[in-house]
Amino acid sequence: MEYQSKRIEEKWKSRWQESGVHQANKNDAKPKYYCLDMFPYPSGNGLHVGHWRGYTISDVWSRFKRLHGYEILHPMGWDAFGLPAENYAIQHGVHPRIATEKNVANFKRQLEEIGAMYDWDREINTTDPEYYRWTQYFFVKMYERGLAYRKKMPINWCPSCKTGLANEEVVDGKCERCGSEVTKKEMYQWMLKITAYADRLLDDLDDLDWPEHVKRMQRAWIGRSEGARIRFKLVDHDDEIEVFSTRPDTIYGATYMVLAPEHPLVEKITTAEQKDAVDAYVQEAMHKSNIERQIVDKTKTGVFSGAYVKHPLVDRKLPVWIADYVLMDYGTGAIMAVPAHDERDFEFAEQFGLEIIQVVEGSDGPAEGLYTGDGVLINSESLNGLSVDVGKRAAIELLKKSGQAEATVNYRLRDWVFARQRYWGEPIPIVHCEKCGIVPVPVEELPIRLPDVERYEPTGTGESPLAAIEEFVHTSCPKCHGPARRETDTMPQWAGSCWYFLRYADPHNNEAPFSKEAIDYWLPVDMYIGGVEHAVLHLLYSRFYTKFIYDLGLIQFNEPFTRLFTQGMITLNGAKMSKSKGNVVNPDDIIRDYGVDALRMYEMFVGPPEDEAEWNTNGLEGVSRFLQRVYRLVAAHSTSPVAERDSLTKLRHRFVAALTERMESFRFNTAVSAFMEYLNALTTEAKAGLDKATLETLTVCIAPFAPHLGEELWEMLGHKVSVFESVWPTYEEKWLKDDEVEIAVQVNGRVRSKVTVPADVSQAEAIRVAKELPEMAEWLDGKQIVKEIYVTGRLVNIVVKG
Numbered sequence: 184m185e186y187q188s189k190r191i192e193e194k195w196k197s198r199w200q201e202s203g204v205h206q207a208n209k210n211d212a213k214p215k216y217y218c219l220d221m222f223p224y225p226s227g228n229g230l231h232v233g234h235w236r237g238y239t240i241s242d243v244w245s246r247f248k249r250l251h252g253y254e255i256l257h258p259m260g261w262d263a264f265g266l267p268a269e270n271y272a273i274q275h276g277v278h279p280r281i282a283t284e285k286n287v288a289n290f291k292r293q294l295e296e297i298g299a300m301y302d303w304d305r306e307i308n309t310t311d312p313e314y315y316r317w318t319q320y321f322f323v324k325m326y327e328r329g330l331a332y333r334k335k336m337p338i339n340w341c342p343s344c345k346t347g348l349a350n351e352e353v354v355d356g357k358c359e360r361c362g363s364e365v366t367k368k369e370m371y372q373w374m375l376k377i378t379a380y381a382d383r384l385l386d387d388l389d390d391l392d393w394p395e396h397v398k399r400m401q402r403a404w405i406g407r408s409e410g411a412r413i414r415f416k417l418v419d420h421d422d423e424i425e426v427f428s429t430r431p432d433t434i435y436g437a438t439y440m441v442l443a444p445e446h447p448l449v450e451k452i453t454t455a456e457q458k459d460a461v462d463a464y465v466q467e468a469m470h471k472s473n474i475e476r477q478i479v480d481k482t483k484t485g486v487f488s489g490a491y492v493k494h495p496l497v498d499r500k501l502p503v504w505i506a507d508y509v510l511m512d513y514g515t516g517a518i519m520a521v522p523a524h525d526e527r528d529f530e531f532a533e534q535f536g537l538e539i540i541q542v543v544e545g546s547d548g549p550a551e552g553l554y555t556g557d558g559v560l561i562n563s564e565s566l567n568g569l570s571v572d573v574g575k576r577a578a579i580e581l582l583k584k585s586g587q588a589e590a591t592v593n594y595r596l597r598d599w600v601f602a603r604q605r606y607w608g609e610p611i612p613i614v615h616c617e618k619c620g621i622v623p624v625p626v627e628e629l630p631i632r633l634p635d636v637e638r639y640e641p642t643g644t645g646e647s648p649l650a651a652i653e654e655f656v657h658t659s660c661p662k663c664h665g666p667a668r669r670e671t672d673t674m675p676q677w678a679g680s681c682w683y684f685l686r687y688a689d690p691h692n693n694e695a696p697f698s699k700e701a702i703d704y705w706l707p708v709d710m711y712i713g714g715v716e717h718a719v720l721h722l723l724y725s726r727f728y729t730k731f732i733y734d735l736g737l738i739q740f741n742e743p744f745t746r747l748f749t750q751g752m753i754t755l756n757g758a759k760m761s762k763s764k765g766n767v768v769n770p771d772d773i774i775r776d777y778g779v780d781a782l783r784m785y786e787m788f789v790g791p792p793e794d795e796a797e798w799n800t801n802g803l804e805g806v807s808r809f810l811q812r813v814y815r816l817v818a819a820h821s822t823s824p825v826a827e828r829d830s831l832t833k834l835r836h837r838f839v840a841a842l843t844e845r846m847e848s849f850r851f852n853t854a855v856s857a858f859m860e861y862l863n864a865l866t867t868e869a870k871a872g873l874d875k876a877t878l879e880t881l882t883v884c885i886a887p888f889a890p891h892l893g894e895e896l897w898e899m900l901g902h903k904v905s906v907f908e909s910v911w912p913t914y915e916e917k918w919l920k921d922d923e924v925e926i927a928v929q930v931n932g933r934v935r936s937k938v939t940v941p942a943d944v945s946q947a948e949a950i951r952v953a954k955e956l957p958e959m960a961e962w963l964d965g966k967q968i969v970k971e972i973y974v975t976g977r978l979v980n981i982v983v984k985g
């Protein structure tokens with residue numbers, strides 16, 4: 184009997200479709216398990232084998248959980264708004280909706296191919312008005328709670344294309360389309376106040392079962408810093424400079440001040456002599472990105488403003504400089520510089536010959552140049568002798584007395600710019616009324632549909648293409664019914680993915696985003712699988728939305744994804760697979776040559792799932808041959824199983840134990856090795872026949888990996904229902920024990936020999952055997968034995984004297 188993967192795979196694909204075996208049904212008699220893939224953006228390129236790694240892992244895991252008696256929710260959908268479809272539309276005149284439909288169809292075909300147990304009845308598409316109706320609904324709710332607001336913000340602007348650009352379209356500071364230098368243009372933008380959730384987003388990370396490096400990235404992104412705001416009075420001037428410092432303890436070491444070039448005080452305080460130099464410097468700084476400005480060991484640039492401040496505690500004047508290493512959008516946009524203890528300040532002071540005063544001394548005594556370590560304070564009057572930590576608090580207390588400082592917490596996290604001047608996105612459900620101002624669209628009137636138009640070109644004014652569509656723009660005010668204009672900005676790419684995991688629980692609900700019963704049963708997501716590139720944005724935005732929806736009282740949990748798994752990339756000859764590199768392995772070709780099950784099995788075998796792995800077609804050959812052997816072995820014995828015998832039972836229990844343990848710890852590659860070892864052992868045993876339990880175990884265990892083959896063999900073994908209706912096999916400890924153990928033989932605690940004894944040997948017998956070993960004579964003859972110890976299964980120790 185030959186294994187014909189194609190025939191088997193087609194057969195089971197259509198059987199599954201007919202029987203609806205993958206449908207998730209709320210079932211109060213069973214525990215649920217929600218296993219979610221990060222839903223894809225349906226690009227024009229289709230999926231490659233790299234994408235399939237994550238989808239395979241999540242499917243194997245879902246099936247494994249199903250065999251453990253869980254009711255599984257394993258849905259799929261499309262994150263389909265976004266720039267590529269819109270740019271394609273502009274270039275080729277194909278409506279983004281049409282292009283998206285075509286891409287979705289191709290993605291769906293490919294994903295159906297993989298044999299995944301997706302419940303397609305729950306398919307979601309973020310561009311479906313029935314879906315984005317609720318995306319808009321949450322925006323209105325945010326607005327009502329003061330969490331959505333408008334602010335003048337710079338957007339990326341290409342002066343020659345006369346269009347606003349998304350960050351992705353700015354490459355090295357230049358417009359991706361025409362290569363012109365990108366500038367900034369100030370416009371009103373919608374913002375979401377994610378900063379109001381900063382502390383919760385930070386604190387709740389602790390309890391998540393997520394990879395440490397992802398948590399670390401989120402913590403760094405939120406960037407909570409404790410410190411102080413300190414005010415310095417200007418000399419001969421009424422204004423003050425307020426700085427944020429995490430090191431108030433170093434206040435006595437402050438020797439100069441720095442303002443960011445954009446700081447509003449720059450113009451006010453610059454003296455006449457310095458004006459030309461300052462103006463030129465500020466102009467230059469506008470062209471640099473924040474990243475360029477922050478590089479630590481680049482040569483520092485700056486210019487003296489001509490102004491001075493008074494030190495708050497000592498009689499000293501500090502010069503005020505303007506330098507681009509200080510950023511306007513962090514803290515207060517101004518710093519007190521302590522060159523002895525801050526690296527950037529040190530570089531700057533060296534460059535411009537500014538004073539350096541040591542105020543912290545480490546255990547080796549005062550350092551010569553830069554010292555950033557811990558220690559005690561010196562040259563700091565009443566703070567002398569205090570540790571850095573105690574000094575921080577003492578310095579704040581000291582400055583507080585004269586009203587010149589207070590403790591504060593600062594975050595790196597910024598509010599989220601939630602608007603794009605684009606066509607292909609969710610319209611922001613807001614109306615601008617001449618009389619009433621900003622008015623949200625009443626939720627009963629949602630969705631605000633994206634109008635069907637033929638032109639998506641940017642308007643040239645920086646506004647969204649929607650602004651040029653009269654029928655869309657002109658409307659009446661929901662409050663006063665007078666003339667009003669619709670908001671024409673759309674939501675950013677991330678909007679639809681912030682809450683989609685909730686919608687899967689109840690995807691066809693047209694009265695609410697979801698029902699309480701459905702949410703309470705299915706959520707939160709038990710396992711979320713996807714790429715680490717989403718470690719911050721998507722995963723942080725989703726957590727923010729979840730907390731907000733919790734605050735609305737619509738859900739009972741605070742965190743959306745209990746467990747997160749990020750799969751490693753698949754590379755080919757060491758390079759990431761991507762269309763632009765031309766090194767893409769197309770799963771359609773692999774399936775044609777080897778079948779779906781072999782591809783799935785190989786995706787799992789290719790390496791530890793969290794690590795990068797290299798694609799290798801020889802490995803695929805090996806896995807394919809392995810599946811053939813499994814097929815032949817079961818086929819050969821399915822109709823003539825023999826009675827169970829000890830050797831088979833023992834092999835079986837050991838296999839199930841090893842496999843289960845490896846699956847549970849997500850070591851799928853070594854799980855596949857366990858299969859291979861088991862198969863080799865069974866091939867030897869098969870001469871004396873195989874028993875039914877062995878054949879069934881092998882079949883059930885292979886089913887999560889190679890579901891089509893699993894079903895086929897299960898049917899061959901005489902079962903009438905799906906193999907996924909059965910249960911994952913268990914094992915008994917007693918079969919795992921070794922019959923014999925090797926124990927160490929020690930004299931006075933030093934190993935002198937080894938001996939093999941029956942695992943259940945008695946203490947007396949173990950000691951007798953050990954003492955009688957010929958080589959022990961050397962250590963025992965003529966000595967007095969004072970003690971004999973046996974540690975079960977490990978060692979005998981003889982304690983001697985003389």
Ligand code: ANZ
Nearest residue numbers: 408427428429430433508509510513514516521524525
């Ligand atoms: C004095 C000082 C002494 C500082 C010292 C550091 C070390 P994090 O931890 O990232 O919050 N800083 C404040 N605002 C800044 C801005 N807008 N651009 C650039 N640097 C800025 O860092 C806070 C520290 O970064 C602050 O503490 C300030 O320098 C600087 F031995 O104040 B520190």
Ligand code: ZN
Nearest residue numbers: 616619660663
């Ligand atoms: Zn009005």
